[in-house]
Amino acid sequence: MVLPVINLQRCIACGACEHVCPTAAVAIEQQHAVLVKPEACTFCDRCEIACPTEAISRSFAIRFAPSSQPLTKAQLGQLNLGDR
Numbered sequence: 353m354v355l356p357v358i359n360l361q362r363c364i365a366c367g368a369c370e371h372v373c374p375t376a377a378v379a380i381e382q383q384h385a386v387l388v389k390p391e392a393c394t395f396c397d398r399c400e401i402a403c404p405t406e407a408i409s410r411s412f413a414i415r416f417a418p419s420s421q422p423l424t425k426a427q428l429g430q431l432n433l434g435d436r
Contacts, residue, residue: 354410355393356400358385362407369399369408378408 356378365383370376375392378385378399385407387393400408 354395355387355390356408356410358387359407359409360384362405363403364405364407366404368402368404372398372402374398 358378363384365380365385367380369378369385370380374396375389375394377387377389377392377394379388380386381388385399385403395410397410400410
């Protein structure tokens with residue numbers, strides 16, 4: 353999971369994120385939202401959804417592990433004729 357990133361240029365310190373965070377991981381400090389307890393973040397997206405200026409975001413990256421073996425049909429989610 354990826355921790356939320358707070359764009360300080362967009363943050364208006366309204367406190368919406370702080371209000372909805374179930375673990376108090378985010379708080380308003382010095383006129384901006386801050387991830388004060390990153391270890392408490394449950395990646396619930398509530399802060400991101402509540403932010404009226406879209407100052408909170410998370411970007412995801414998918415990384416694939418290298419493999420020396422080709423993937424099987426089962427790993428690819430393919431069925432053989434007649435399979436259900």
